[in-house]
Amino acid sequence: MERPTHDRGGWPDDAPIDRSEHELADWELLTDALAGALGGRGLMNVDEMRRGIESMPPGQYERASYYERWLFSIEANMTEKGVLAPGELDARAGA
Amino acid sequence: MTYHPGQRVRVAARSHEGHHRTPGYVKGKTGTVERAYPSFTNPETRAYGADGLPQQPLYLVGFAQRDVWPDYAGQSRDRIYLDLFEHWLEDAE
Numbered sequence: 001m002e003r004p005t006h007d008r009g010g011w012p013d014d015a016p017i018d019r020s021e022h023e024l025a026d027w028e029l030l031t032d033a034l035a036g037a038l039g040g041r042g043l044m045n046v047d048e049m050r051r052g053i054e055s056m057p058p059g060q061y062e063r064a065s066y067y068e069r070w071l072f073s074i075e076a077n078m079t080e081k082g083v084l085a086p087g088e089l090d091a092r093a094g095a
Numbered sequence: 096m097t098y099h100p101g102q103r104v105r106v107a108a109r110s111h112e113g114h115h116r117t118p119g120y121v122k123g124k125t126g127t128v129e130r131a132y133p134s135f136t137n138p139e140t141r142a143y144g145a146d147g148l149p150q151q152p153l154y155l156v157g158f159a160q161r162d163v164w165p166d167y168a169g170q171s172r173d174r175i176y177l178d179l180f181e182h183w184l185e186d187a188e
Contacts, residue, residue, distance in 0.1 A: 009119070
């Protein structure tokens with residue numbers, strides 16, 4: 001049975017778990033607030049959020065941090081719903 | 096509610112394209128219903144913009160760690176507990 005990247009319980013891995021705490025950057029706090037606001041306005045529920053994270057390409061998922069995955073999902077969901085135009089965030093960020 | 100506390104249940108071994116809350120490591124494993132929760136909207140359809148209705152009964156199911164992990168080296172009484180929706184469970188009695 002093939003399992004997607006996020007469904008990783010029991011995967012063998014010799015790498016140690018990073019248990020260190022870290023301060024959240026401003027963009028991470030804003031991302032959390034944004035997800036809450038979108039939920040409050042009925043634009044994205046927690047299951048859509050998780051589904052968006054699980055849809056990340058495996059390599060990108062592995063490299064992304066926790067809130068980078070949130071951002072990926074928020075952008076994907078908002079683009080699906082037409083709130084954002086495809087590529088709009090990159091264009092506005094000057095990427 | 097189809098199942099009751101104390102009943103042996105097996106987790107369906109099927110794969111599922113798309114969002115679901117049943118982890119792969121427990122699929123096909125047999126455990127015991129510990130508690131029957133109320134019903135909740137279904138995340139498998141809510142994840143795609145639907146309303147998640149009809150609500151699905153949810154259960155707390157306990158498994159022996161040794162049944163879940165073939166190489167488990169801990170004590171035989173050690174258990175792992177998961178919340179699982181009814182449509183992922185099969186009667187194992």
